[in-house]
Amino acid sequence: MIEVNKIYHSFEIGKKEKKTVIPVLKDVSFQINKGEIVSIVGKSGSGKSTLLNIISGFIKPTEGEVKINNQTVTELSEGEFASFRLQHIGFIFQNFQLIPSMTAFQNVELPLTFKGMNEKERKQKTLETLERVGLAEFKDHYPSELSGGQQQRVSIARALVVNPPLILADEPTGSLDSDTEKSLLAFIKQLNEELGITFLIITHDEEVAEFGHRTIEIVDGHVLEEVAK
Amino acid sequence: MTFKDQFKFVRQNLKKNKSRLFMTVLATAIGVAFLIVLASVGFGLHKSIISDMMQNQLVTQVEIYGKEDSQGLTNEDITYFEEMEGVEAVTRRNELAQMPFFHLDDYTSNTNAIVTHFPSEIKADFKLASGRLPEGENEVVVGYHFTESLIKNGANPEKLYDDEGNINEDYVYTDDLLNKEMDMEVIKLTDGKETKKTISVKIVGIAEKPARDWAYEEHVFISEEILQEVEQFTGVMRGATEMYEGGELDANQSEEVYDYVKVYANNVQEVEGINKTLEDKGYMIYSIANEMKQINVIFLIMKIGLIFIGTIALIIASIGIYNTMTMAVTERAPDIGIMKAIGAHPRTIKNIFLLESTYIGLLGAIFGTIVAYGVSFLVNLSVPFIIQTAFDEAAPEGLLLSYIPWSLTLISVGICLLVTVFSGLRPAKRATKVDVLKAMRREL
Structure with a gap:
């Protein structure tokens, strides 16, 4: 599903003469199979978020390539990657990243709008997805009127609505209390089992790390070890 | 994203800041009204002179x-x-x-x-x-x-x-x-x-x-x-x-x-050919069509000049649109970041902002045109009265100080849309350059 091959990435800090290059990822390679739930763990500053952003196409690696569904995504232009994301990748963010001026329904509907789906079909699909995450009755609520757990469910609904084979999650439980976290993880498990969606989860939470099929640990920009369960 | 959805999206966004929208539309409307009314004087005088010339003479x-x-x-x-x-x-x-x-x-x-x-x-x-x-x-x-x-x-x-x-x-x-x-x-x-x-x-x-x-x-x-x-x-x-x-x-x-x-x-189209043949044959002729040709050239230059001056007012209004759109991009940078992250094509983002500036321009053009027609009507109504009062004599028969033909309306709306689309181009391009990560971290 995902192939990460010899990824190197470094940031440049400072201006011309005083420019400092800080290496973040060094020779990172791993594979994630279809239907797996894989957690990437690591301390703050270890490079795990940078790795996720490279896989997501938000930043280009200094070296190396990423393949998703046999497509070398690191070669895609910004526009091509945007279209690719719309078809193949769902996102769950730590801060939910919902558009505050839109209702839960509108937020979930947005990716389908970008796809150009007709209105009737779009509304039906959005409602079904909101029902799946148990938020149909909150569809007209704005994000500020929902709890953290509910917002994260809206965010999951938005990721699910385009039926992506892959969901990338960046600290999905980071803003949730432990009860909500448990129910969210259970829901992710359910989606994985029922729909066969592959999950790549970035976390520093041990409980989340334990919950997946496999854990990849990043230390100082290297893949330290892969723990299969 | 379909055009209909883009349009709905734009309307939704514009409703968020009604007072700013109102002021920008107002500035554009004033610009358009100024352009139309100013140029309408050229069109009105031209029409008055031509109809005066044609009172006794046929164009043919x-x-x-x-x-x-x-x-x-x-x-x-x-x-x-x-x-x-x-x-x-x-x-x-x-x-x-x-x-x-x-x-x-x-x-x-x-x-x-x-x-x-x-x-x-x-x-x-x-x-x-x-x-x-x-x-x-x-x-x-x-x-x-x-x-x-x-x-x-x-x-x-x-x-x-x-x-x-x-x-x-x-x-x-x-x-x-x-x-x-x-x-x-x-x-x-x-x-x-x-x-x-x-x-x-x-x-x-x-x-x-x-x-x-x-x-x-x-x-x-x-x-x-x-x-x-x-x-x-x-x-x-x-x-x-x-x-x-x-x-x-x-x-x-x-x-x-x-x-x-x-x-x-x-018919009128034949006149020019007839005139030319007669002149070539050495006949001394007078044709109103010949004279009108010269008058038309003079008035065409005058109209272009007036439209040019009027366009300056629109360019000033477009600075307002540029400002509004730039602020809109800055304010909505986090939303743009999210949209890009979940798969919005940069072209879609650009289209949305261009449509937004065009929409403002179109609203301004519509209101400006309505105002211009009103002003033109009032001018034509009051000029004979002013001449009567000031000079104690009747205004020339058929005097039309301001006349707005469809062509002028179309030209003005066209210029307005062109200017507004142009002023929205840079902010729209800026929107496509919004960095997803910075936007989502609210660093923009």
């Missing part, structure tokens, strides 16, 4: 005064004109070389007789106030003011006119002229001796009132048959009272020359 009419190196226009020329492509009719008129007396009942008029070729006048659509054009021999048409030349026989010359210079009421002919018989009296002088001849004519039509108030038409339009009768009596061409050199009537009248010749084209 070409007057021919003569030919270089030639005595005058002869029948040969007339035949040439009639055979030209695109010519509908060729009218020719001559003045009788003497001023006959016309006796109608108890009244007499001493006025000009115009020899007219009626078949061609019918083709050229000779306008009548009443009656018809002559069909039979000895039928005539009189000028609109003919009655004013009729004076009661035996009138006291001292009492003929009142203090204001008008004919005394008692001497004015008040009866209907149509179908009245009158006697046309012509004279000839032989060795200083005067002989008179009377030809009975019937008035069958009265010519239309001249378009200009100051124009006076008292003359009588007679047929070429009547002229022949006069010429046979006088023995001199055009019925001159005395013989002059070369004026002796010859049997074929081949040397007949015409005073007034007018060529009428089938």
